[in-house]
Amino acid sequence: MLLNNKIIIFFAIIIIAIILRKIFAKTILQGLLKLTSKTKTNVDTEIVKAAEKPLKMFLIVFGFYLAFRSLELPQNYNLTLTQVLRSCIIILIAWGLINFSKTISELMLKTMNKCEVQIEGIFVPFISKGIKILIIVLATSIVADEWGFDVNGFIAGLGIGGLAFALAAKDTIANIFGGLVLTMDKPFSIGDWICTPNLEGTVEEISFRSTKVRTFAHAIVHVPNSTLVNQPITNWSRMGKRRITFNLGVEYSTSITKLRNCVAEIKDMLVNNKDIHKDTIFVTFDKFNNSSLDIFIYCFTVTTNWGEFLEAKQDVNINILDILEKNGVSVAFPSRTLYMKSE
Known part of the structure; x- marks a missing residue:
């Protein structure tokens, strides 16, 4: 009961x-x-x-x-x-x-x-x-x-097992720590256009093992993070401005007055161009080249967008051609004068 x-x-x-x-x-x-x-x-x-x-x-x-x-x-x-x-x-x-x-x-x-x-x-x-x-x-x-149970032995076993695991998965661990470094240093973010010695493209995904980059050929490349952290990385998306620089060669027959006028007018054109950054503009008669008198042109566009940059650069080039045409100055091309000695 x-x-x-x-x-x-x-x-x-x-x-x-x-x-x-x-x-x-x-x-x-x-x-x-x-x-x-x-x-x-x-x-x-x-x-x-x-x-x-x-x-x-x-x-x-x-x-x-x-x-x-x-x-x-x-x-x-x-x-x-x-x-x-x-x-x-x-x-x-x-x-x-x-x-x-x-x-x-x-x-x-x-x-x-x-x-x-x-x-x-x-x-x-x-x-x-x-x-x-x-x-x-x-x-x-x-x-x-x-x-x-003996906890000390258990902890010691975890230590030995962890060491063996670390040795077996050293590449994976290197990639994980690479991901930590990339995430904390932030050399780039998703959507950035980056360039390394082996790769150029747009970042699509950042994980702990690898970074996914889409190249300009629209191929997807998975780059191990341990490789990325050991390479120089150029982040083109973080440019504050884009550079335009080249040497404009004019013929040796150009007079000093015309040369001075061209230099002054090209510089004035760049200063008044809304697409050109005003902080850094250089237009100078640079050197006597083999076949030309070289005018050095150095400036930056306000935009960093690739398409807008190309349009701004085209506008600058057309304006330079107009200035040369107005001053009666011709662009030089590589040439060689051959003297024939008659006997």
Whole structure:
């Protein structure tokens, strides 16, 4: 009769725990979510969501613990039950922290950005995974210690295993650290036109293993990050202006007056051209070349867009031709004078 009563109490406690779990889910948790939704930050909402499933499971685990304790088992069984409860609590806490790990990583990024340490969003999954691994390792070591296992040996084994893994995956690790360097230094962003000794194109994607670049032939090239960080990178998209520079050769028969007029008018044309940057404009008679008198022209366009740059350069070239034509000056071309000696 006594045993039957104990069994009834055992199942009654479990049923009560299940009922409490449903009440907790429908009333307390829903109330907390409504309350946190009214606050200015979403961190408290994320905390409640992260703890929701572990708390529900805790009610069931604690219900089973109380149910087994009601059976008045021998002392050694009660000690084992206590160990099981502690282990379950550790696992449930780890579960909640893992659920909250993404929010933790996002908060870390926001804090670093507020401190003017700009970091790309691809750090979120990386930091989140790192936090998850750390939580799992810590929870495993605590549970192992609870059951009397040698934690020091476990940690030493992790160290040796980590070393072996690092040696086996050194290229992958190099690419990951390369991705970290690229993300923190920001030599380029998605959409930038970059040029390296081996590649030129537009960046389409930056991941931890590689960077995806679309070449001007519309081919996709996946470049390992460890390769990119060890190469000089020219970012053409971050130019403040584009350069126009060339030598204009005119014939040696050009008079000094015409030459001076051409230099002055070309410079005046560039200064008054809306597409030319006013800070740096050089137009000078530069040198006596083999077949020409060279006028050195050096300036920058306001635009950095390739198409607009070509139009601005074309406009400059046409205006220079107009100036030469107006002054009666001809463009020189490579020539050689041959003297024939008659006998």
